[in-house]
Amino acid sequence: MEKPSVYSSRTILLITIVVAIALVVVVWPLSQLGKGDASPAGGADDAELRILPVARVEMRQAGPASDGKPRSAEAIYNTICKACHDAGVAGAPKTGDKAAWAPRIATGQAALLKSAINGKNAMPPRAGDPTLTDDELKAAVEFLVGKAK
Numbered sequence: 001m002e003k004p005s006v007y008s009s010r011t012i013l014l015i016t017i018v019v020a021i022a023l024v025v026v027v028w029p030l031s032q033l034g035k036g037d038a039s040p041a042g043g044a045d046d047a048e049l050r051i052l053p054v055a056r057v058e059m060r061q062a063g064p065a066s067d068g069k070p071r072s073a074e075a076i077y078n079t080i081c082k083a084c085h086d087a088g089v090a091g092a093p094k095t096g097d098k099a100a101w102a103p104r105i106a107t108g109q110a111a112l113l114k115s116a117i118n119g120k121n122a123m124p125p126r127a128g129d130p131t132l133t134d135d136e137l138k139a140a141v142e143f144l145v146g147k148a149k
């Protein structure tokens with residue numbers, strides 16, 4: 001009975017050594033991946049660099065038109081408003097849903113624009129894009145509301 005227990009404690013020791021070697025051989029090099037070519041600034045900036053192209057695309061989509069001209073109502077709707085109003089996210093009145101829009105339309109264009117500028121409950125101020133001008137918002141509201149008339 002003594003021998004097997006000696007063997008098994010040796011086995012445990014062996015497994016421990018194998019695991020330790022595996023950690024050194026496999027995990028350590030993995031943790032070094034990408035460090036070799038990193039700038040002196042280090043890992044966090046590296047990660048920032050990797051996500052940068054994506055962030056840039058999003059900024060451009062939501063940002064003001066590069067030529068300084070107002071964005072078209074349809075473009076604003078498609079890039080910003082649609083995200084919530086197409087499917088009725090967070091209780092947003094759905095685009096083209098006449099029953100949902102009728103009582104809102106009844107409050108008047110000015111009130112609707114005011115809600116769009118200042119926000120209303122889950123609807124964020126300026127639809128979450130502070131670069132939207134009042135005129136652009138007005139056009140987008142007219143576009144959105146026009147679908148439900």
Ligand code: HEC
Pocket residue numbers: 076077080081082083084085089090091092093104111112113115116120121122123124126127128137140141144
């Ligand atoms: C993050 C989601 C979201 C986005 C993006 C969004 N909306 Fe809304 N919107 C809402 C919600 C939610 C409501 C309902 C608010 C309420 O009455 O509780 C709403 C309501 C409105 C209303 C009715 C306001 C009123 O007084 O009844 C208008 C007009 C409107 N949105 C226009 C827009 C326009 C134009 C855009 C794009 C420029 C836009 N929304 C983008 C969520 C959104």
